[in-house]
Amino acid sequence: MLTTFKSAYNLTWFLIGNFNDMLTFSRGGAPIRQATLVAFNNFVDSCELVDLGYNGPKYTWIKKGRYGTIILERLDWAFGSQDWRLIFNKAEVRHLPRTCSDHAPILVNLFPSRSTPGYAPFRLQPMWFTHNDFTKLVEDYWASSNENFSEDSLSFAHKATVWNREVYGNVHLKLCRICARIEGVQ
CATH class of the missing domain: 3.60.10.10 (Endonuclease/exonuclease/phosphatase)
Known part of the structure; x- marks a missing residue:
């Protein structure tokens, strides 16, 4: 056909x-x-x-x-x-x-x-909202902001990224390792 x-x-x-x-x-x-x-x-x-x-x-x-x-x-x-x-x-x-x-x-x-290795744009992760500490991080950060939205957004993105690494670790690296292990088994 x-x-x-x-x-x-x-x-x-x-x-x-x-x-x-x-x-x-x-x-x-x-x-x-x-x-x-x-x-x-x-x-x-x-x-x-x-x-x-x-x-x-x-x-x-x-x-x-x-x-x-x-x-x-x-x-x-x-x-x-x-x-x-x-x-x-x-x-x-x-x-x-x-x-x-x-x-x-x-x-x-x-x-x-x-893309350039090591650079990734900031992405808010849905799983963060299930963690109680993240809600507190957001409330505390924006309560003390200096009213310059552009600066505050960049600063918050950095703070959230650091928090993510401390709480969840490098999820992308963990995923790559798990996929490599699965491929190795197959």
Whole structure:
């Protein structure tokens, strides 16, 4: 169906998802028939698609086989036409860790930002409002403000950021470490 679509319309296109097929061999399980690999490779070629690559875990699907064996395969793919790749030349594909499914979710970031390391704009975090000390911090700070809203806002942002680090620690760093551990297990 997709090859018919491709031949009827010469469009810039992008496909992502579970193709339930492989371009290369898997790890574990029964041997894959060469004809299956050739058929999927032919589909990709006839649609003039390119594999967009990925970061993260190599395999996107897991199954427990007989006798406790683990079968790992890359069944989930992100493809784009060459025109699409030229338009979105910085696009990145990331295989995220599996959590609730036997398939790993795929994240495609069309415009990845390369912000200055160490700088992040101030963001008020919803979880802060569940902490009693934060309410007191806000009340105390704004009760003693000097009525220069611009200066006070910057100063409060700094104070809230320091408070966040003292109370919660570096949440982003903790999240990165947990994700790395999950990827390592998978």
